[in-house]
Amino acid sequence: MKTVKRRNFLKIFASIGIFGTMAGQTAYALVKSFFPKARYEPPQRFKVGSAYQFTDGPNFLAKHRIFVIKEGNKFHALSSVCTHLGCNVTFNKLAKTKNVTVRGKEIEEKWEFNCACHGSKFYGDGTPYTGPAPTPLPAYEVSVSAVDRKLIVDKNIVVDSGQRFTV
Amino acid sequence: MGVWNRLSDKIVSGWDAAASLQKSDAIDRIFWIHFIPTDNDVTRESYSIRYSLYLGTIVAVIFTILCATGFMQMMRYVPSVERAYWSVKDLQFIYPFGWFIRDLHRISAYLMIVFVVLHLCRTFYTGAFKKGGRKKTNGWINWMTGILLLVLTLAMAFTGYVLPWDQVGFWGATIGTNIIKSIPVIGDWLRYFVLGGNELGQNFLIRIYAVHVLLLPLLTVLFISYHFWRNRKDGGMACEDNLPVDTAQGTESGQTVSGLQKDEALKRTPMFLKRLIWVSLATTAFAILLTLFVSLPLNAPANPVMAENPAKAPWFLLWLQELVASTTISVGQYRINGGFVGGMVIPGLLLTWLALVPFFDNSPPEATGVWFHRSRLRQNILFTIILLAIICLIFFTYFCRGPNWVFFWPWEVWPEVH
Known part of the structure; x- marks a missing residue:
C-alpha cells in the first residue's frame, strides 16, 4: 500500500x-x-393614484407594466407582461360581451388581452386560452394608503385573480 | 535631402538593412509555411474549388471585414440607453459614408451566417470530419471547433442587433433574456445575472456591448486560428485522405501542384496565395455590392411598453421564434414554457446531435472527403431534412405570420391593429 x-x-x-x-x-x-447593490428601476410597491382617477375597465400603467382594472367600486391589478417570453400584452375591448367558462366558473367578459410577439391570448381574468403562454397573468395585491387614500399596488404579492379591492 | 537621410538614420540607428531583409525573408518563409501549405506539400485536388468551394476562406474574409467596420462603428457608437439609438442614427445620416460602414457591417454579418452554414454543409456532405487513410488525422476536433464557431457567429449576430436599441433589438433582447428565464430552477437567477437587474436597461446594454465588441470577437479569432492550424496539423484537406500515397513525396504519385523543389517553390507566388487573393477580393466586392444595392433601414427607437405587431426577429432567428411560439406543452397539469422547449431544448439537441455525428459515423474510411458518398446516404438525408425544415420555418414565419402571430397568406392584407 x-x-x-x-x-x-x-x-x-x-x-x-x-x-x-x-x-x-x-x-x-x-x-x-x-x-449591483442598487437598481435604478421603478419600485415593486408603488402608489398608482386615487380611485376616482381611473376609468371603468383596464387602465394601462406603462411605467409599471400593469393594468389597474376598475369595475364600479371594485379594483384589481393584473400584470401586462406576457408569461411566455415577456412581451407587453395589449387589452382588446370586445364589441359585445361573451360568456366563457374559466376553471369551472362561467364569467362574462368585456375585454381580452393579446400578446403581439407570439400570439398568446388571455381571458379578461388573465387566464391564457390560446398561444404559447404557459401560466395566467399574475394578479397583484391592491391596497389603499392610510395617508392620502391613494391606491397601492404591490408586485411582490401575487393574489388570486378573483380577489377584488372595494373602495 | 542630406538632413532627412541623417534624421531617418538616427531614428532607426542600430538597424542593419541587409540583415533585416534576410531576417524578414526568413520570417516570411516560416510564416507562409505555417499559414498556408506550400505547393510542394499539397496536391492539386485539395486546392480545387470543386471540392472545398473555399467557403471557410470566404468566412474568414468576411470576419475581417466585420472587424474593420466594427472598429469604425465603435468610434461613433455610444452604449447608453438614451443615446445608443441616436448615435446609430447619426452614424447613418450625419457621418459621411457612415451608412456604408454600418450597412457593410450588417450585410457582412448576414453573409457570415450564410457562409458559416454553407461551410458546415460542405463539411457534412463531404464527411470531412472523418478519419481517412492518414494516421494522425483527428477530423472531429476541427468539426467541434467549427460548431463552436457557428455558435459564436450566432451569438455575435444576436448581441449585435440588440446594440442599436431599436424596437427589433429591444424586443429581441426581451425575448432572448426571457428564454434564459424559462430555464427551470436557475432561470430567474441567470436572467438577473445577465441583466444586472429585473428590467432591460443600462446594465444590460453595456454588458452586451462589451461582449459583442471584445469577448466574442476575441474568442472567434482564437478559434478561427486554431481551426486553421488544426487543418494543417491534420495534414490538409480531407479530400487528400484517400489518394494513393507515394512515399517519396508523400502525395499522389509525387504529383504536387508545382512539381518544384522545396526552396524553389517558395520563391514563386504559391498557387494557394493567388487563389486566396482572388477569393478575398471577390468576397469583399460581393459584400460591397450588396451594401450598395440593399438598404437596411433603422427601426423605430425602442419602446419598452409597446412591441411592434407583429414583432419579428431578424431572419436568422425567425425559425427559433416560430419554435418558441408553438412548443408550449402540457404534461399533466404542468405547462412547460415554449421558450424553454423551442429556445433551449430543441437547439441544444440539434447542436448535440451535430457534435456527436463523427462518433456515430460508421461509413468506411474511403468515404472521407468525398461529396455525397453512398455510405453516408442516411445521415445526409437526415441533415438535409433538418436544414430544409429550418429554412422552411424561416420563410413561413417571414411571409405567413401577421399581427398577433396569426396565420396569413403572403398575398393577404393585414388588418389594422393598435
Whole structure:
C-alpha cells in the first residue's frame, strides 16, 4: 500500500486549502460583482393614484407594466407582461360581451388581452386560452394608503385573480 | 535631402538593412509555411474549388471585414440607453459614408451566417470530419471547433442587433433574456445575472456591448486560428485522405501542384496565395455590392411598453421564434414554457446531435472527403431534412405570420391593429 508521509499530506492539504480559498474568493467576488447593490428601476410597491382617477375597465400603467382594472367600486391589478417570453400584452375591448367558462366558473367578459410577439391570448381574468403562454397573468395585491387614500399596488404579492379591492 | 537621410538614420540607428531583409525573408518563409501549405506539400485536388468551394476562406474574409467596420462603428457608437439609438442614427445620416460602414457591417454579418452554414454543409456532405487513410488525422476536433464557431457567429449576430436599441433589438433582447428565464430552477437567477437587474436597461446594454465588441470577437479569432492550424496539423484537406500515397513525396504519385523543389517553390507566388487573393477580393466586392444595392433601414427607437405587431426577429432567428411560439406543452397539469422547449431544448439537441455525428459515423474510411458518398446516404438525408425544415420555418414565419402571430397568406392584407 502506498503511504503518504504526514509532512507531505499536510503540505498538500495546506496548499489546497490556501490556494483553494483564494480561488474561491476570487470566483465569488467575480460573480458577485455582476450584481449591483442598487437598481435604478421603478419600485415593486408603488402608489398608482386615487380611485376616482381611473376609468371603468383596464387602465394601462406603462411605467409599471400593469393594468389597474376598475369595475364600479371594485379594483384589481393584473400584470401586462406576457408569461411566455415577456412581451407587453395589449387589452382588446370586445364589441359585445361573451360568456366563457374559466376553471369551472362561467364569467362574462368585456375585454381580452393579446400578446403581439407570439400570439398568446388571455381571458379578461388573465387566464391564457390560446398561444404559447404557459401560466395566467399574475394578479397583484391592491391596497389603499392610510395617508392620502391613494391606491397601492404591490408586485411582490401575487393574489388570486378573483380577489377584488372595494373602495 | 542630406538632413532627412541623417534624421531617418538616427531614428532607426542600430538597424542593419541587409540583415533585416534576410531576417524578414526568413520570417516570411516560416510564416507562409505555417499559414498556408506550400505547393510542394499539397496536391492539386485539395486546392480545387470543386471540392472545398473555399467557403471557410470566404468566412474568414468576411470576419475581417466585420472587424474593420466594427472598429469604425465603435468610434461613433455610444452604449447608453438614451443615446445608443441616436448615435446609430447619426452614424447613418450625419457621418459621411457612415451608412456604408454600418450597412457593410450588417450585410457582412448576414453573409457570415450564410457562409458559416454553407461551410458546415460542405463539411457534412463531404464527411470531412472523418478519419481517412492518414494516421494522425483527428477530423472531429476541427468539426467541434467549427460548431463552436457557428455558435459564436450566432451569438455575435444576436448581441449585435440588440446594440442599436431599436424596437427589433429591444424586443429581441426581451425575448432572448426571457428564454434564459424559462430555464427551470436557475432561470430567474441567470436572467438577473445577465441583466444586472429585473428590467432591460443600462446594465444590460453595456454588458452586451462589451461582449459583442471584445469577448466574442476575441474568442472567434482564437478559434478561427486554431481551426486553421488544426487543418494543417491534420495534414490538409480531407479530400487528400484517400489518394494513393507515394512515399517519396508523400502525395499522389509525387504529383504536387508545382512539381518544384522545396526552396524553389517558395520563391514563386504559391498557387494557394493567388487563389486566396482572388477569393478575398471577390468576397469583399460581393459584400460591397450588396451594401450598395440593399438598404437596411433603422427601426423605430425602442419602446419598452409597446412591441411592434407583429414583432419579428431578424431572419436568422425567425425559425427559433416560430419554435418558441408553438412548443408550449402540457404534461399533466404542468405547462412547460415554449421558450424553454423551442429556445433551449430543441437547439441544444440539434447542436448535440451535430457534435456527436463523427462518433456515430460508421461509413468506411474511403468515404472521407468525398461529396455525397453512398455510405453516408442516411445521415445526409437526415441533415438535409433538418436544414430544409429550418429554412422552411424561416420563410413561413417571414411571409405567413401577421399581427398577433396569426396565420396569413403572403398575398393577404393585414388588418389594422393598435
